[in-house]
Amino acid sequence: MELAPLPLWQLVGEELNLSCLVSGRAPRDHLSVVLLRGEEELGRQPMGKGEPDEVMFTVQPRREDHGTNFSCRWELDLRSQGLELFQNTSAPRKLQTYVLPSTDPQLEAPLVVEVGSRWPVKGTLDGLFPAWDAEVYVVLGDKRLETIITYHEYSVLAEAWIEGNEEEEGTHSLKCSVSLGNEIRKTRESVIFYS
Template sequence: METLLFGVWALLALIPCPGATDELFEVSVWPDQALVKFGDSLMVNCSTTCPDPGPSGIETFLKKTQVGKGPQWKEFLLEDVTENSVLQCFFSCAGIQKDTSLDITMYQPPEQVILELQPAWVAVDEVFTVKCHVPSVAPLENLALTLLQGNQELHKKNFTSLAVASQRAEVTISVKAQRENDRCNFSCHAELDLSSHGGELFHSSSAIRVLRSFEFSQHPQVWVSPLLEVGIAETVSCEVARVFPAKEVAFRLFLGDQELSPFLSWEEDTAWANATVRAMETGDQELSCLISLGPMEQKTREPVHVYSFPPPILEIEELYPLAGTDVNVTCTGHVLTSPSPTLWLQGAPDLPAPGEPAWLLLTTREEDDGRNFSCEASLEVQGQRLIKTTTIQLHVLCEYKPDPSGQKSEC
């Protein structure tokens, strides 16, 4: 009986207790922390302490290739890592399976940082936006974006929460423009800190964007005579006040289709342009002034009337007649004057009919030598009476007659 009991106890000693094998082997994976750059590969080694392992391997949705193995280990190449994942490494030993996991973190440095200013030109006291975004970066929770004006920090955003799966790597702020913002440099700095994953610190900056602020609320004013004479040079000007920056205002002046060449000036918040105009065609025309500053343009028009009114033509039949000679003095309107002017000839007995010349028949005398004759033409243009005058001098010659006394001569 004792012999039988001893045999039963011996058999029970050969049967492992439940859980004993489970405690006898371990499963491990190398590396124990995986940080992989977007698109790169990762080598993973799965091993066990089981002396005679059974089925084993890894479970992952990544593309895997077994590249090596031994009695207690297997090595795999994971290719084209493009997102975070969890890999399971498993071994079985004496019918019991154990596994361990590996968290694979994919990272993508902020290689491209884009800063946008909207609008690039903004009116003073209007709002502009500063927007920064990184098209490709991971992991987002390790990213920080900082908006800078010059070297001054405007705003910093940390992406510590991924509660919204569609969260994008961007930050936007709104700022009211002031004159002091004109020509300020704006930039964005991105930092990806992977120290918590055993990695390094990556940083990158955007290109600098320059903001332009301006004031341009007043309408320009044009100064020009309402009447211009063909071929006669006149000065015209265009001015705008309460404009900033005044020295950058651009002017374009036109008379009809003829573009003028302005001379630009500015002082404090006022800018103006002067130009010389010489009209070549008669009729109603328009002087226009186009002012631009950045994206803004304003145009002012002023009507003008161009007329032709050359001086009248004054003719003396003979400029150097002998005393006692009859000469005709005639005054006519110029052929280019339209309509015909009203003429008045000094010394003429009557005013001529409209369109007719004025004339005077004169018997010259010695005292007429050096006498000035004038002809006046008047023309009404757009309700204004214009006057042009032409003068001419008569020279009377004397016929030499010796004095009987021999002392002097007379005409």
């Protein structure tokens, strides 16, 4: 019995098809396949004689499923023939769920910076889960800024400093990016360095 590999990240609320692969399957008319979330039974399907070796279950992952183990178990019930119930459970696979809002990060930055001065920059995004797994960075032009990142339960705050110098006079792109799961959110502003 084997549970097919899970996606690296799964969006909360988006249907997920889980596949239990069965080998050693006789007598099939006494065989059932069970999907487990931890120790909780989520679904059960009997294996018919003409059924394939793969049994599919559909679940809708929740936030609380983040880090939860899923597994498959086959049960061969021969108690009606004076024998016993035989079981075999697959190795568990851990599910990582996430929520990333459709909004882009908020970016607080000066529009104009005088050469020789230093200004704080803040990027925030609310509504993420798990916030502590989000990757956050702030980039000025093509240079990634040294950033202090603070994680809260469902939000992230990135703080950095920009400093203008004479060689960089002109307009520069300032970007804050937050990535989680398979998605990324970006906000871009223009900052002018002048003397």
